[in-house]
Amino acid sequence: MDYFSYKHHTLHAEDVNVNDLANQYGTPLYVYSRATLERHWHAFNDALADHPHLICYAVKANSNIGVLSVLAKLGSGFDIVSGGELARVIEAGGDMSKVVFSGVGKTPEEIEFALNQNIHCFNVESEPELERINDVAGRLGKVAPISLRINPDVDAKTHPYISTGLKANKFGIARERAIEVYTLAHSLPNLNVIGMDCHIGSQLTDTGPFVDALDRLLALVDELAGKGIEISHLDVGGGLGVTYKDETPPHPREYAQAIAAKMKGREHLTLIMEPGRAIAANAGIMLTKVEFVKSGEEKNFAIVDAAMNDLIRPSLYSAWQAIIPVTEHPDRETHTYDVVGPICETGDFIGKDRELAIASGDLLAVRSAGAYGFVMASNYNTRCRPAEIMVDKNTVHVVREREILKDLWKGEHKLT
Ligand SMILES: Cc1ncc(COP(=O)(O)O)c(C=O)c1O
Numbered sequence: 100m101d102y103f104s105y106k107h108h109t110l111h112a113e114d115v116n117v118n119d120l121a122n123q124y125g126t127p128l129y130v131y132s133r134a135t136l137e138r139h140w141h142a143f144n145d146a147l148a149d150h151p152h153l154i155c156y157a158v159k160a161n162s163n164i165g166v167l168s169v170l171a172k173l174g175s176g177f178d179i180v181s182g183g184e185l186a187r188v189i190e191a192g193g194d195m196s197k198v199v200f201s202g203v204g205k206t207p208e209e210i211e212f213a214l215n216q217n218i219h220c221f222n223v224e225s226e227p228e229l230e231r232i233n234d235v236a237g238r239l240g241k242v243a244p245i246s247l248r249i250n251p252d253v254d255a256k257t258h259p260y261i262s263t264g265l266k267a268n269k270f271g272i273a274r275e276r277a278i279e280v281y282t283l284a285h286s287l288p289n290l291n292v293i294g295m296d297c298h299i300g301s302q303l304t305d306t307g308p309f310v311d312a313l314d315r316l317l318a319l320v321d322e323l324a325g326k327g328i329e330i331s332h333l334d335v336g337g338g339l340g341v342t343y344k345d346e347t348p349p350h351p352r353e354y355a356q357a358i359a360a361k362m363k364g365r366e367h368l369t370l371i372m373e374p375g376r377a378i379a380a381n382a383g384i385m386l387t388k389v390e391f392v393k394s395g396e397e398k399n400f401a402i403v404d405a406a407m408n409d410l411i412r413p414s415l416y417s418a419w420q421a422i423i424p425v426t427e428h429p430d431r432e433t434h435t436y437d438v439v440g441p442i443c444e445t446g447d448f449i450g451k452d453r454e455l456a457i458a459s460g461d462l463l464a465v466r467s468a469g470a471y472g473f474v475m476a477s478n479y480n481t482r483c484r485p486a487e488i489m490v491d492k493n494t495v496h497v498v499r500e501r502e503i504l505k506d507l508w509k510g511e512h513k514l515t
């Protein structure tokens with residue numbers, strides 16, 4: 100079931116006509132569906148019902164406090180990568196005992212902040228980070244729970260910018276060095292070694308690489324146990340892909356069951372997952388208005404009011420996201436358009452070569468925009484970032500107001 104669907108030729112988000120949202124809140128506008136977020140979270144959680152587990156939603160995918168609060172109410176954990184994300188989870192009412200802290204460059208201040216919140220675990224990516232956490236914990240008279248992020252050296256077969264589990268990537272500790280680094284961690288006085296984690300990349304559309312990575316991790320868990328280092332959780336990271344166009348990723352249930360099957364007989368190991376995109380991407384759309392239709396010699400352009408500063412994935416990764424009309428006009432002729440924004444860059448496009456039946460003033464919806472959409476937005480060209488809306492059946496919540504011009508130079512000072 101799709102919570103973004105047409106009723107009487109008009110796109111709805113759950114029970115709300117998105118035309119009304121655009122009229123009331125303006126465009127560009129991000130619109131999320133609470134029911135979709137919840138359904139995606141439950142798909143992971145329910146599939147793991149037979150194994151001790153924790154779903155730690157990857158906050159980076161969509162860190163809006165409204166989104167986080169919906170997931171916190173379901174009992175979700177959170178995977179964070181900065182003190183800022185931790186502060187958002189606190190603000191949203193998240194349970195600190197279900198927070199894991201990933202990322203290659205945690206500062207002493209961020210470590211202290213997280214230690215004082217008693218988070219579940221630090222996912223440590225290097226030896227110097229291990230030493231740093233040990234020092235900060237010692238200074239605070241605390242013991243830091245840690246997991247080591249192992250780089251399993253498997254090819255996730257995804258876009259090179261978002262592949263993270265190869266030796267050539269900056270992430271994690273090489274598999275060959277894992278035992279040595281675990282031994283070091285175990286010897287440090289202010290650390291408690293409780294887990295092992297990995298994350299091999301994002302937008303993966305095949306279960307194979309996940310299972311290969313898990314096999315490699317489990318072999319290490321056994322080797323560690325042989326050396327007297329027993330851990331209590333295994334975190335397989337995030338990375339499950341979604342359908343943007345014609346990709347056929349496994350359903351979260353299928354993916355989670357494949358992972359859980361490998362964990363049979365290891366019920367003492369809590370299984371942690373950190374899905375981001377698979378929960379948020381298809382729970383959101385971005386609405387944009389056609390300002391002008393421009394016919395060139397070689398191309399037609401639909402110049403819209405959203406740009407690469409609002410949604411950067413097409414420009415950054417040549418990512419394809421569906422662009423659909425808010426009102427269907429079966430009577431109109433279609434033409435091929437590049438859907439472009441007003442920013443002064445040739446790379447400013449939302450979609451290329453799209454068949455659309457449009458006129459200026461029409462509204463379009465960019466689908467799959469709930470993950471890595473607003474969170475990657477900027478103010479480039481001094482543009483206000485869009486508002487964000489959460490629809491819950493027929494109720495509309497403004498979960499972030501549209502920026503106003505004054506917000507854009509907050510903290511700046513002119514010379515007198
Ligand atoms: C450590 C870690 N966990 C989880 C995620 C979430 O990934 P995805 O949104 O692909 O599920 C990421 C981002 O790729 C990550 O770096």
Ligand SMILES: N[C@@H](CCCC[NH3+])C(=O)O
Pocket residue numbers: 159261301302412470471
């Ligand atoms: N931002 C990326 C994914 C990066 C994943 C972060 N670890 C995207 O839009 O696809």
